[in-house]
Amino acid sequence: MLITMIFVQAAGFLLLALSQKYHYRNLMHRAPQSSGQTAFRFAGFAALAVSVGTGLQAEGMQFGPIWWLASANVVALLVLVLSAWRAEGEPNGR
Amino acid sequence: MSAGVRQKNAWLHGWAGLLLGWLMFAIFVTGTIAFFRQEVTYWMQPELHDSDPGEPLEMARMAIDRLEHIAPDAREWQIELPSEREPQLSVSWEADGAEADSASSAFAADRARAEEAAAQANARGGRPRDPGVAVDPATGAIIHPRETAGGDFLYHFHYQLHFMSRGSGMLLVGLVTLAMFIAILSGIVTHKKIFKDFFTFRRRKGQRSWLDAHNAAAVFALPFHLMITFSGLLLIGGTLLPFSGQERNRERQGEMEQQAPTDLAAGSSLPLSKILHTAQREWSVPVGRLSFDRRANTVELSSQRNDSLFLRPGGGPGRNLTFDGTDGTLLEREDNLASDGIDRTNRAIRALHLGRFADWQLRWLYFVAGIGGTVMVATGLVLWSVKRAAKRRDALIPIGQRLAEILNIGAVAGLNLAIATYFWANRLVPAGTPNRAELEIRLFFIAWTVTYLHAAARKPQVAWVEQLMVGGGLFALLPILSFATGSLWLPSAVASGNWIVAGFDAVCLLTATVMFCAARFITRGSERDNVAQDFPIVDRSLVPAE
Amino acid sequence: MAKSVYANRREVLLRSVIGVLGGYALAALAVLLTILLLPAGGRSAEGLGQMIGFSFFGLSVILAFSVRSAKKAWMVVGLPLALLGACYTLLSGGGA
Structure with missing residues (x-):
């Protein structure tokens, strides 16, 4: 259950990163389509909401939120590292 | 929020930090x-x-047997069963006023040694400790671990410092925490693009990179930083806001004075298996401690860790079970749960700070969040220097800036080096050295002082690199030092499944890597043509975009 | 940095005094008042008072340094301070 929460959370943060032009370019190495941004953002927040539910179910009302926030710290950091590292490969990246 | 307010808060953030x-x-x-x-x-x-x-039952039996030999006269016995965090079986006793030489002859030396070690530890301060020894659960051999302040020294330092009274230490830490609180709040106000820059880290952009790192470390663990700072304030709230008008009442003061030792219950007749079985049924957490009151002939079991945020967060276990020593019937179940909403909030906030409820997985995440905090403070300090360095074009360095730079180096790189020294001292100072716990602490502070002197003597860039390299080297070689001094080290710890030692060594190697990388980063930075000047020194987030 | 944000040192000093010292007084009053209003609360009233008090302190400092002028800072923090002070004097005086 906890593992599910972490993966869904990671997906959520990744989708949120993709909803931003700068990170989309970093991660995908091409220009984003303008219609995709809102969809990515919506899906990202939806995934985060699901992961909150999963966390609460796995660890309960007391420890669920603690787990969610604690793992969000690490997961968001991984997305940041991924974006910064992928940006290196792109010749015309910022 | 207007640009003016944001700018004012940036100023406040800088100075509070x-x-x-x-x-x-x-x-x-x-x-x-x-x-x-x-x-x-x-x-x-x-x-x-x-x-x-x-097995818990076998270990408890073994422990009782040893206690009967070592401290037959004690009015209280405690057995600490191995836990995830402290995997050793230890026993202790309380026998003030009684004859110490009542121990059977084979264990008299063990007892004397344990009581002297406890006296020394109590002289060092902290919560009073009963004399005790560790017991090998398999063989029953008595183990006297080397005397050390261990992690307790670092723990005590973080809220009461050292070389000063407990009160002044806590006051000083309280002031720092208030400043931290202000720095966090003003930091939130001043950070304009908190969501837009959420995942952003731009490498090799000088000051911009430092700011990105600072922001990421601050924002990702922001709930943690707010929680740890606010709960920290509450935990020393009595020192900062001493207006409660009531004295802290010392428990257990009256009940200590009792009659002469009579009729001490024997441990061997105890229905241990029934007692442990009942505890397992009553609780969802394992048993941590067994305390024997040998006059009343009762046994009190305490839980290993809390399974609720509303239990007493520290200063003793949250759940207790008291059993009759003769027939093993459950006499009393005590759960120190909060009574009302205010108390619940109060306890939950404190419990979150102490994190004693956390299992090892969550503990690691706490640790990572804490690292986030250290990175946040360190990058903040460095940013201040980098900004100043970028602003001044001439060679003239004001004395204040030079001092700040020295303090930066000693506080950040120097502290890491000093902690490494503390661990090195632990392996190198012989186990039998008198007062060796104090010696380890002294060596820590000597090393830390030297780093400030070194920072004052060398150019900043050079001092940073040298201290990071030396500190990193000390951490990197620590597992090898363990091996050389005959202790468990990373490979053998992994092989025998000792994850605490393996984890410790792994963190040392990781710390070393980070320190080496930081040193390399600084070296590269100074080789390039004054990086800071290539990029606007003015913090972009402080300037209105419009 | 300081020159562009605040007019002069006097400005900074005035804001610091009301923000930090005023904020601290506000926090102290919050603790005293909470204990006064919840006499049966004991430790838990003290804890609640500290929670409110530290929040007040944080708010005071941020406000004192954020508002347009030092004069306004004194008003924004000083007014609640006077109010709470009056409350405490009245309540504690009436009780004793």
């Missing part, structure tokens, strides 16, 4: 390590690394 930032960093580092304080103490007592825990 700088004024006590060096101490803030030390508190964050030692506090983060304190999440693993028992594990660190265990690592620092390699004598304990060889024994493997067994």
Whole structure:
């Protein structure tokens, strides 16, 4: 259950990163389509909401939120590292 | 929010962060390590690394048998069963006024040694400790681990410092925490693109990179930073806001004075298996401690860790079960749960700070969040210097800036080096040295002082690199030092499944890597043509975009 | 940095005094008042008072340094301070 929460959370943060032009370019190495941004953002927040539910179910009302926030710290950091590292490969990246 | 307000808060953020930032960093580092304080103490007592825990029932039997030999006259016995965090079986006793030489002859020396060690530890301060020894669960051999302040030293340092009274230490830490609180709040106000820049880290952009790192470390763990700072304020609230008008009442003061030792219950007749079985049925957490009141002939079992945020968060276990010593019937179940909403909030906030409820997985995440805090403070301190360095074009360095730079180096790189020294001292100072716990602490402070002197003597860039390299080297070689001094080290710890020692060594290697990388980063930075001047020194987030 | 944000040192000093010292007084009053209003609360009233008090302190400092002028800072923090002070004097005086 906890593992599910972490993966869904990671997906959520990744989708949120993709909803931003700068990170989309970093991660995908091409220009984003303008219609995709809102969809990515919506899906990202939806995934985060699901992961909150999963966390609460796995660890309960007391420890669920603690787990969610604690793992969000690490997961968001991984997305940041991924974006910064992928940006290196792109010749015309910022 | 208007640009003016944001700019004002940036100013406040800078000064609140700088004024006590060096101490803030030390508190964050030692506090983060304190999440693993028992594990660190265990690592620092390699004598304990060889024994493997067994079945709780067998271990409790063995412990009772040993107590009957060592302290037959004691009015209280305690058995600490091995836990995830402290995998050794230990026993202790309380026998003030009684004859110490009542121990059977084979154990008299063990007892004398344990009582002297306890007296020394109590002279050092902290919560009073009963004399005790560790017992090998398999063989029943008595183990006297080397005397060390272990992780407790770092834990105590993070809220009461050292070389000063407990009261003044806590007051100083309280002031730092207030500054931290202000720095966090103003930091939130001043950070304009908190969501837009959420995942952004731009490499090799000089000051911009430092700011990105600072923001990421601050924002990702923002709930943690707010929680740890606010709860920290509450935990020393009595020192900062001493207006409660009531004295803290010392418990157990009256009940200590009792009659002469008569009729001490024998441990061997205890229906242990029934008692442990009942405890398992009553609780969802394992048993931590068994306390025997040998006059009343009762046994009190305490839970290993809390399973609710509303239990008493520290200063004793949250759940207790008291059994009759003769027939093993459950006499009393005590759960120190909060009574009302205010109390619940109060306890939950404190419990979150102490994190004693956390299992090992969550503990690691706490540790990572704490590292986030140290990175936040360190990058904040460095940013201040980088900004100043970029602003001045001439060679003239104002004395204040030079001082700030020296303090930066000693506080950030120097502290890490000093902690490495503390661990090195633990392996190198012979186990039997008198007062060796104090000696380890002294060596820590000597090393830390030297780093400030070194920073004052060398050019900043050079001092940073040298201290990071030396500190990193000390951390990198620590596992090898363990091996050389005959202790468990990373490979053998992994092979024998000792994850505490393995984890400690792995963190040392990781710390070393980070320190080497930082040194390389600084070297590269100085080789390129004054990086800072290539990029606008004015913090872009402070300037209105319109 | 300081020159562009605040007019002069006097400005900074005035804001610091009301923000930090005023904020601290506000926090102290919050603790005293909470204990006064919840006499049966004991430790838990003290804890609640500290929670409110530290929040007040944080708010005071941020406000004192954020508002347009030092004069306004004194008003924004000083007014609640006077109010709470009056409350405490009245309540504690009436009780004793």
